[in-house]
Amino acid sequence: MRICSVRSTLFARRFAYRAFHYRSAVHNQAFFCAVFSMPIIFAGYMAYQQKLFLKLRDHDAQIAEHVSQAYDTMYKKNYVETDAPRYFHDIRHISRVTYYVKVLYHLYRANDFTREIFSEDDLRLLQIAAIFHDAGRQADGKDYWDKESATLFYQHCVNHLHVDSARAQMFAEAILNKDFQPDPSRLSPVEKSYWKMKRFGDVIKWDCIADYPGEKTLAQRILHDADCIDIQRIGGLSFCKEYLDIDHFGSEQTESLVAEVKQLIEIQGDPFELTVFNDGTCYRQTKELIENNRDKFPLLYGAHRDDYCVAPKYSTLRF
The missing domain is CATH 1.20.5 (Single alpha-helices involved in coiled-coils or other helix-helix interfaces)
Structure with a gap:
């Protein structure tokens, strides 16, 4: 044991x-x-x-890629219905307007002209909206195809970029309502009609609201000013800074901005019907041109920089 x-x-x-x-x-x-x-x-x-x-x-690199794709799929081609070549609404105009969007947003924010705050994603979407703002055009002259452009932008955002439909709708409506101007005291033509998107599955319709009582959103103001200031590319037209929404707030930088844009357009050859910069690399070339000549474009260069007015992670927009 x-x-x-x-x-x-x-x-x-x-x-x-x-x-x-x-x-x-x-x-x-x-x-x-x-x-x-x-x-x-x-x-x-x-x-x-x-x-x-x-x-x-890599924000600007992404935008440059979007511009390049837009050139290959839309702006490289003649107008579909008339087969007329794009001139006044070519990729040079698109690239500059897209560049101005970031400049104008920073100016609105830095001068405390707005309480709306865009995140970096919001700002990128607004620049993509600028890329598409003439996508539906079928001729130069008066734009009768804003609804088509806004619809193309919305479909691109939802189907290819997988953007939330409400967010995409807000920026699509900014394209269509950028010229909304109910104030008769302004130099810009009075435009009281306001458009709202209605979605029925895959079908998109636009409802017109007559005598809309609301104010323009920041996205609408920026798209308007970015598109409007580039009208200086059309020779023989006199441009007044009072056309710009940002001037309505009393910005002291408007005159400098108008002068720099005019000089940029002349360098890129628009008034002289040249074809320089007219390809898919136009946005990148435009940005490099401004950076390499920052003494000539102090505002376009400085206000485009991310440290001019830092975009927060979250926005105050409601969809």
Whole structure:
């Protein structure tokens, strides 16, 4: 009986000893795996952070790519119905208007002309709206195709960019209502009609609201000013800064902005019917032109910089 007890005790001790060392070996293996895998994990983390950093800083590169795609699919071609070539509403006009959007947003914010705040995604969508604002045109001259342009933008956002439909609708309505102007005291033509989008599944319709009592949104003002200020590309027309919505707020920078835009248009050749800058790289070339001549374009260069007025992560817009 005593012998059995001793054997049982020895067996239990031996089992406990082996179990302890086995557990220690497992722990050691896990420890060494963790230690040696840390550089790999850290390298992966740094690569992710670099990718995220580049994504956050790559706003203009993304817009340049959107402009390039728009040129290949829309603005490179003649007008469909008339087969007339695009001239006044070509990719040069589109690229400049898209560039002005960011400048104007920063000016509105920096001068405290608005309480509406765009996130970086909102600002990017507004620039894409600028790219599409003439997409539905079938001829130069008066724009009778704003609804088509706004619809094309909405469909692109929802079907290809997977933007929330309410958010896409707000910016689509900004395209159609950018010229909404109920104030008869302004130099701009009075336009009291306001358009609202109605969605019926995949079918989009536009309802006109006569004598709309509301105010223009910031997105509508920016698109209006960006498109309006570039009318200086059409020779023989006199341009007044009072046409711009931002001038209505008493901006002291409007005259400088108008003068710089006029100089930019002349360099890009619009009044002289040249074809320079007229390809898919136009937005990138326009941005580089301004950056390389920042002494000539201090406002266009400075107000386009992200540090001029930092876009917050979240917006105050409601959809």
